[in-house]
Amino acid sequence: MINKFLEIEVLLSPEVYEELKKLSEERIEELIEKIREFKFYNRDFILLDKKFFEIFLYESLEDIIKKYKNFDFIYYYTGVTLETEEKPIKEEETKVEEKEEIKEETKEETIEEVKEEIKEEHIKELERVEKIRESFKGKIEFIAKDIETRISIYEDTDVSNKSTCEGKIDDFIRYFRDRFERLKKFIERRAGRKALPISKLENYKGEEVFTVGMVYDVRDRGDKVIVEIEDEEERVLAVIDKELYKKSGEILLDEVIGFIGKFNRYLYVKDIIRPSINKPYINKTKEELYMAFLSDIHVGSNEFLYKDFEKFIEFLNGNVKNSLEEKIVSRLKYICIAGDLVDGIGVYPGQEEDLYEIDIMKQYEEVAKYIEQIPEHIAIVISPGNHDAVRPAEPQPRLPKEIIKLFNRENIYFVGNPCTLNIHGLDTLLYHGRSFDDLVSQIPTASYENPFTIMKEVIKRRHLSPVYGGRCPITPEEKDYLVIERDIDILHTGHIHINGYGIYRNVALINSGTFQEQTDFQKRMGIKPTPSIVPILRLDRLGESNHYIEWDRGIVEVKI
Template structure:
């Protein structure tokens, strides 16, 4: 019985312990349940005496919450309520007056008798010891689990950038995109694509692959799509009737690579099917061992809207400050944290940003986030990639944070990678991408919305391309290799950027869009974007896709979501 109360940080006085032993088990469970619910509103350590046992037994939960949600239990059970501070002070003075007979005695008494500040310090030290005793109860299972992180270096541009913005760079960039995605499309179609230059003016059952160079619409509703391969181009006609009945898509984007089958007449293809390089549906990946991975992004240290207290609360959770056995189980087995960019708010990211910052020195911003990261238990492996507010080039793909930044992070078990990058984390191929292209997809695809980030993420998976269209709001550096192509078979796609949490599974791939630790900004207000701050997604890697696998830490409360 005592352990059940200890799990929710409730201590029992001896007389209450005796009284509880006389109660039925269901009555005890009812009291525990009430206290659990109450501690959502007041998470102070509780010493359950006869008075509060009666309160939790006889009163409704609503009555208890309304009356005691702001109650200072600590001051109550130490006998030092705010309203009695003056009485305490008078008592101390009186004690001294009784003992002080000479000036010399007065000095001795001053040394012997505790001051009000010393009493307060003793009380605080006692509370720290009690808190630490709770933390020490946690069996850190993740400490004994081997860290398994492998970076797929061919997916990370760090140290490999060669582009200068020349015509030749652009040619190599789009050629690489076309050739790599063409292989996936041919594999899906189970046939080789015909070069456009070899297509006759009249031909049945043609299959070809090309990069989309133009999209327009006829007055009758037919969609006109021009594609090109390495040597030629052809016009595709997607008839309105086939679009309306779902046989053909209406969301073809510039610069994506598609396959098309159909009949050619007078050098124009009438399309029967559009084939995209999307991965084949599969069962979600799972492992045998119960291990948890959590996902962060968009912390924005340095911003006036940075939710520092919430982030500190999350760090305390990682260090074992839990409310119940369920939370303890999760944190004891939490092994990995992925951070998908925007650790800091940066400097000079947009005009007038200085007015929105409490810290205008970017190095000090990184020193602050590094200090937070250093407080995370060392057995938790941390993977960090940059975002558009970080101290790297704004154009994607972005290299890892520079050495003058990474050296500020004084801890082991930390991995710095570029944006995007694929890693194998405990057998899960995990793609980290900050998500700048979301701003383009929302305006281009009818079904995509900020409010539901997975509607955007599906479009990236469908096209195996993290930023399909060149020249939009997402700047792209024309590297000789297109690092935005998803050519690995991934198990997890982790994104951020839009400050709204989202979760789902598409074709067996887990989609996690982590939220933010930044309150709504003036820009977001103008855009009508409502962020979901201080929510951290956590996944049980042994149960992906099954009941109870997806959890959220929400401003200090941990709840099962799926």
């Protein structure tokens, strides 16, 4: 609940938090929607105390906008009492108001001037950027140039040109059935046996049984946890000891899970089986090659770190300082970009104030010019994110043709989000990572500060967004493209602007950071991004020493 309010930049006072617990979910959603609409008129950060809680809860949206659209919430929190009674306007007050209006107009002019200066600076910089490849040509020998590009897209993992959803009830039924059936097969494979339908459990009273279901409800009962699961026909209550529950990890609504236990009206669980990827070894390439991972570039944002991004492109073109950097650059063959190339427009209320370029096509033109300067022998894979110009609901199709045409270079692959590709023999899954917001809010051990803790949960459940109906919107296609179909070698994500890396069940989990400086919203939320750090993997040594490297604002360091 708290995260839903944080999403619209609203903090709750302890008193209000307790009051909200007494409201129905429907009433809370109505309140959130009312505040969200109000914030189109007043974008101040709101601390919802008892006074404003009652105002937003009981007054009409029209009245609230009329009274408070110009209200200074920040000033209010410093201790000034809000006065709503109308008073006669004195001449002195009129003069003060006139001065304030002039001051505000001057302020707006200054902001526009600054934004124009930033835009002009970017235009001048782009003229220089267009000559990067020429300026470093011939500086080093690119061994990767003579290595064949080997990329094949698993088309069955990409929704592009395959969307059939019309938003009907039947779409949802097909979607959840597909999710259930495919994950059930993985669970049965791990258990080494076929699962009994829930409706058949009655026939095996007192015996050990194995069944699979989708989680309908989870209730904490002190030393026990009651989990209600369902299949296509029936539901059953599963009773789990707290110790077993803790050992297995948090059970989420809508995840597909297997239970082994004795049945006697209820299923008394002895073992929990998830569809987790469980590879026996780590795959590697035969030859020494490197792959770099990017996401969340956010071209168009006032916080876009264009100088750092330019520096990274210079590095790719051979601007190196030592033999380690030269070895990496000379054998760097692939770059994966997991979404949010641009900051977009209309992603959140008032976003235009945070942009130096409000034309989204010009944002893409700019990022295309940067990417055009990357050496042509480096193959690039690009998938979209929630800031890109595709539908916000997942799965997302690849970028539209009119945008793809802007990228004037060969050896570039545009795919949907998510999508799995085989890159030089390694199955690599790109997913932007919007579902991470839901996982962090529901799994105590998952945190933004350590993306590896989130990504492990995805591998364990073999699903990129196990929770349905959270902050991550999902389109109910007839096939659930968020199921991890293959035993992948690399999972590459982004979205949360914080770098993270680790290996779990022999899968390399890599969350690339960002080229966007900390935003005002992130400051208020206490989120500290790790900008301008590019993770690089040495593909022939995955899992061994010296295989994980970071380019950090021009400094290259072997981390693992």
